Amino acid sequence: MAAANGDACRSVGGVPRPTNPMVTPLLTDLYQFTMAYAYWKAGKHLDRAVFDLYFRKNPFGGEFTIFGGLEECIRFIANFKFTEEEIKFLRSVMPACEDDFFEYLRSIDCSDVEVYAIPEGYAVFPKVPLMRIEGPVAFSHTSRLCCLPQVVQLLETPFLSLVNYASLVTTNAARHRLVAGKSKNLLEFGLRRAQGPDGGISASRYCYMGGFDATSNVAAGRLFGIPIRGTHSHAFVSSFMGLDEITDKTLTSSDGSNTCEDFISLVQNWLIRIQDSSSLHGTFGETSQSELAAFTSYALAFPNSFLALVDTYDVMRSGVPNFCAVALALNDMGYKAVGIRLDSGDLAYLSVEARKFFHAVEKEFVVVGFGKTSITASNDLNEETIDALNKQGHEVDAFGIGTYLVTCYAQAALGCVFKLVEINKQPRIKLSEDVMKVSIPCKKKCYRLYGKEGYPLVDIMTGEDEPGPKIGERLLCRHPFNESKRAYVVPQHVEELLKCYWPGNSSNSREELPSIHEIRTRCIHHLDRMRPDHMRRLNPTPYKVSVSAKLYDFIHFLWLNEAPVGELQ
Amino acid sequence: MAAANGDACRSVGGVPRPTNPMVTPLLTDLYQFTMAYAYWKAGKHLDRAVFDLYFRKNPFGGEFTIFGGLEECIRFIANFKFTEEEIKFLRSVMPACEDDFFEYLRSIDCSDVEVYAIPEGYAVFPKVPLMRIEGPVAFSHTSRLCCLPQVVQLLETPFLSLVNYASLVTTNAARHRLVAGKSKNLLEFGLRRAQGPDGGISASRYCYMGGFDATSNVAAGRLFGIPIRGTHSHAFVSSFMGLDEITDKTLTSSDGSNTCEDFISLVQNWLIRIQDSSSLHGTFGETSQSELAAFTSYALAFPNSFLALVDTYDVMRSGVPNFCAVALALNDMGYKAVGIRLDSGDLAYLSVEARKFFHAVEKEFVVVGFGKTSITASNDLNEETIDALNKQGHEVDAFGIGTYLVTCYAQAALGCVFKLVEINKQPRIKLSEDVMKVSIPCKKKCYRLYGKEGYPLVDIMTGEDEPGPKIGERLLCRHPFNESKRAYVVPQHVEELLKCYWPGNSSNSREELPSIHEIRTRCIHHLDRMRPDHMRRLNPTPYKVSVSAKLYDFIHFLWLNEAPVGELQ
Structure with a gap:
């Protein structure tokens, strides 16, 4: 695997641009600009505005979420600057605004913004800020251009857009890992069904982060250094008519010591031996010759990594025997076939039958290890179907998961929000008739407390x-x-x-952005460390999120102070 | 509105690059390359491979789909070419492949590929190809490098990735338009919850195409020339403490004839008059002063387009009276306020109450048209909630829709597939135990037949x-x-x-790629033209999709020929 592109362009001092070139300061809602103008017009010279980015409810009916998307947020602010063209466009959209405002926009960057965040890949919980974003005053060249909270406001939509889906799909991947178990290979195959090209690339990245082993997505592999996997499709199989289409039949042995001039005959002989064997006798008749041709052709191209899709015609009556014939021919030449992929039908049953067949082949022809030939399953898999397969019993070694994983079909959005919690040192609370939606005011610190057994017990927020x-x-x-809950x-x-990822003008040191591999390891470690009852699929126990006694009192003082008193009529 | 960027870079002869720079030939599944290599190794010199891109089932429980994503597919093939860096990466991923194969990849483009497609924005139906992609032989400089079907195979994943989500979200937008009715303003507000940044940009584009009026997404507005809308958030309201924060209180009248030195006092006077008026008396007491300050500040910044979010504190006891005070003050200065936005609570009830209040203000203060002040509703809206609002009765003029629209929450993926239907002039059929999944073989023509009343009656495919x-x-x-169905x-x-969008080396002329506005008009027209029972939300009638008698016979001949005969044991 070549070095990841993302890592290659990372320099010690600087932070690279967002992975997707479409992520620019214009990737935001118009109201961020209209508000910025209204603030500016009002001449509100604010000292400091603090926003929390958090979510209110764990996705997928679970009790945990994995935080993803932080690195892209930091890349975004590190490179936040309007181009002349962007300024020109904004001017055309907001023609009533004064010229000085656009001068102001031209002047701003995020050098004065402070971002504290939970490290990417951590298990995170509702209401606890994933990120705390603070914009201090910036004195620019004219006194009119001196309020920066607008910049912080301008970060709302891009940050949400970069965190919401990233965290959602990382969590989805982690959930798939939990249900599949540690020993299985998990392959992300979602590009074709993802929500747009970047949806596909982000999905591949964050699924790997959440514990997947590889992706089929070549571009994502290149960008992030994720292992890439793939074999062939049904169309490949049905594009072959017969073995006579293969013109180059030679195969050199694995150690280079000899060359088989007619690999096709070797395959055909093996097929006859399998058909004639007593233990396998009668399980199948004529196999598809076009399928055999496709497998042979693929094996000639990739003798070291032969993996065949066996369900184009009939898994047990054609695909598996054809695969075994090619695999045994490869074995003669010193190559070890990887395995088969099942993409339709009763995956539990077929995997068990295929495994029996492999064991019978191992026994009959004394090919050590053949019984352990890998079985990959795909076809509309998700948490539920994998769980059902587990309950039924199966012999699948690897799962290829696409649509349900990358589109987060079970819940297509995570509701991260970006709320003002303090301005001018004044704590702000967002009220709502729905208690779930009341924000926790104040610039806060957040801690995770661990118990005797090493499990995290509770997260606590303090002033x-x-x-x-x-x-x-x-x-x-x-x-x-x-x-009553305490x-x-x-x-x-x-x-x-909350660690410092962007110190602004403060003297705090900045946390390094770890590699995707480190984040993945961290994520797996985090999931291991959680108490199992928080992680189970059915009726998981909520992880406790709390505030200090002092913050509790303050929240309720502020709430009573600000909430209107109803009048029953 | 400035000219759309997308249109600006469109030249007469050429086709611009894909909108998202991440859409490159590497944005595909690895197996497309491994298959290409296996084809190449097998020396299969194919005359012609034909693939159909189609879907099997309409989304969202409906009976229609709107086709989106064609232009991006054409941009993709028009610019299909591997860079040296990409070749180098592929070589690192497939180290066992021969050098000549990478030479071959280096040499290919899509100049010999033919693409026929249904125009973007058309209503489309299951099984009818949205696109037909055909790869003829290309003779390159060495005889080894002469098979192009691989190129067509290499288009599978990018095309699916460009069409699947585009068509899904266009359809979702069209469904929202149908339920909201033609007279309502539909605003797409989904960027922050979309599946990645490009998910957000694609969503804005295709929602507009599907009949929305505007987006909040500035980047999408710039790229595609979509109208952009936005006002302010709750955070804007809660960032104000009181009216004394506003330093510049002056407002020049709409016609420039006079200047109000203290617009704040004007607003405050109006608030007192509203509070004192007999018809409005008693409906509210003290309103929130921080909210009033926020509204006043916003009106000073945007006197021509004042629209206020009125639910931060209490809609009827604070937000609406505050809005009316500011709107009436603006009215004194010759400006017409746009309206209010409701983002929580019982939207039907609140919109009716707000409308009553506006009418009362119109009557009390003789401000003609004030009763018609616009009411926008947002907050987790979708087809169902809009339908429920309709049934309950409401006074909403515009809907701002986000999460459910852009993530296609109700069904997060459309299952478009890309199937081989002919190779070397030999029709190919993909069999499956599930009849839904059997492909329709042959290179086909497709027609839409219209009846006496002008409605489309049936789509028919022929050889x-x-x-x-x-x-x-x-x-x-x-x-x-x-x-039995005929x-x-x-x-x-x-x-x-199916019209010719990419003629390859044939002499056919190429269809123009229309502007997004033309596609949107076409889409709206198409939906109008469909028989209403196909379009209704509950139990819609399936639109008929058929084949000619000759094609029917051929499909079944081929099916019987290829399907294995089962053996009951």
């Missing part, structure tokens, strides 16, 4: 100036909105969750 | 060499797989559906 939780010290954790915790380990 | 249907001539249309039709108008 910025509160002392952090301490190992071994008893601490009251309160549900942010339900006064618990004392004595943490054995405390992890501060 | 390439069959004479086409004739106006006034009785014709037998047969269901492709159900022998009907005689006397078409009043016959439309050949």
Whole structure:
């Protein structure tokens, strides 16, 4: 595998541009600009605005989410700058706005913005900010151009667009990994059904991050250094009429010591031996010759990695015997066939039958290990179907998953939001008749507290100036909105969750952006570390998210203060 | 609105590059390359391979689909060429392949490929090819490099990736238009919840194509010349503390004849008059001053297009009266406020109450037309909720729709497939135990037949060499797989559906790629022209798709010929 493109263009000091060149400061909702203008017009010289990016509910009926998309957000702000052409376009869209405003837009970048975030690949939970974005005052060359909170406001839509789907599909991948088990190979095959080309590329990236082993998507493999897998399609099989179409029949042995001049005859002989064998006798009759031709042709092209799609005609009466004939011929030449792929029918039953056949071949022809030939299954797989296969019993080694994985069919969107929590040092709360939608005010710190057994017990949010939780010290954790839900915790380990990824003008050091492989490892590790009852598919236990007693009191003081008192009429 | 970027770079002879720079020949599944290599290794010198791109089932429980994505496919093939870097990467992924194969890849383009397609924006139906892709032999500089079907095979994944989501979301938009009715304004607000940045940009484009009026997405507006809309968010409202934050209070009248030095006082006076008015008396008490400040500030910035989000605090007790105060003050200065947006709560009830309030204001203060002030609704809208609003009765003029629209939440993927139907002039059929999945073989022509009342009656597929249907001539249309389903039709108008969009080396002329606005008009026209029972939400009548008697016989001859005969054991 060549070095990942993404890594190659990463330099020590700088941060590369967003992976998708379409991610520019214009990739946002118009109202971000109209609001920016209204702020600017109002002459609101704000000291500091703090926004939290978070979600309210875990997807897919589960109790966890994996955070994805952070690196792209950092790439976005690191390169945030309007081009002249973009300014010109904005001017045409907002013709009533004063020229100075466009001068202001021309001048801004994100050098003064601070971004704190939970590391990508972490398990994350509702209401806890994934990112905290803060825009301090920037004094530009004229006093009119001095308020930067607009810049922070301008980040809302791009950040949401970069985080929402990334986190959703990473989570979906992780869920597929959990149900498939650690020993299975998981292959992402979704490009053709993904939501747009970039949907496909993002899907491949984040599925790998969430624990998949490889993708079929060549462009994603190139961009991110993800292993790429693929064999052939039904069309390849049906494009062959017969063995006489193959003109070059020679195959040199694996060690180069000899050449088989007529590999086709070798395959045909093996097919006859399989047909004549006592243990396999009667399980099949004539196999498809066009299929045999396709397999032979593919094996001649890829003797080291022969994997055949066996369901074009009939899996057990044609595909599997044909595969075995080619695989045994390859074995004669010192090559080990990889396996078969099943893309239709009763995958549990067929995988079991194919496995029996492989074992019978191993026994009959004394080919050690043939019984373990790999079986890949595909065809509209998802969490439910894999779970059903598990319950039924199957012999599948690898799953190729497409549509349901990449489109997140079971829930096509994660509802991340970007809410103002403080402005001018004044905490702000967003009220709603739906308690779920009430925001948690204040610039906050967030901690994950671990218990004796090493599991994370609870996430806790505190005010910025509160002392952090301490190992071994008893601490009251309160549900942010339900006064009766509270618990004392004595943490054995405390992890501060929000780390500095973009220090702005502050002197804080910036966290490195790890490679996709490191994030994947982190994600797998995180899932391992969670208490299993949070992770199970049916009725998982919610992971606890809490606030400090002090923050609890403040939230409710602010809430009562701001909420209108109803009048029953 | 500036000229669309997409149109600007369109030249007469050439076809511009794909909109998304990430759409390259590597945006495909690895197996397309491994198959290409196996074909090449087998020395299969094929005359001609024909593939059909079609879907098997209409999405969203409906009986129609709108075809989208054609222009991007044509852009893709027009610019299909591997770069040296891409070749180098492929070599690293397939190290076992011979050098000559990469020479071959280096040499290919799509100049010899023919693409026939149904025009973008047409209503389309299951099994009828949306596109027919044909790859003839290309003789390159060495005889080894002479088989092009691989190129056609290489188009499978990119074409599916460009058509699947495009058609799905166009159809979703069209369905939202049908349920909302023609008189409503439909605004696409989905960028932040879309599946990746390009998912968002594609969504905006194809929602407009499917009948939406505008988008919030600035980048899409710029790329495609789509009208852009937007106002402000809850965060804008809650970022204001009070009216004293507004420093510049002056507003010049619409005609420039006079300037109000203290627009804030004007607003405050109007608020008192509304509060004191007999007809509005008692409906509200104190309104939120931070909300009033936000509205006033926004009106000062955009006096010509003042639209206020009125649900941050309380719609009827704060938002609507505050809006009216600002709107009446604007009215004094010769400006007409646009309206309000409701983003939570009981949208039907609130829109009716707000309308009553507007009418009362019109009557009380004699402001002609104020009762018709526009009401926009947003907040997790979809087909079902709009249908429910319609049934309940509402006063909404415009719908802002996001998540459910752009992610196609109700069905997140359209299952377009790309199937081989002919090779070397030999028709190919893909068999399956599921009749739905059996492909219709042969290179085909497709016609839409119209009846006396102007409605399309049936689509019919025929063999390439069959004479086409004739106006006034009785014709037998047969269901492709159900022998008892057949009907005689006397078409009043016959439309050949597959038109030449990429003539390859043939002398056929190439259809122009129309502008997005033309496609949108075509789509709206098409939906109008369909018989209403095909389009209704509940239990729509399936539109008939048929084959000629001759093609029917041939399909079944081929099917019997190729299908294995089962053996019951």
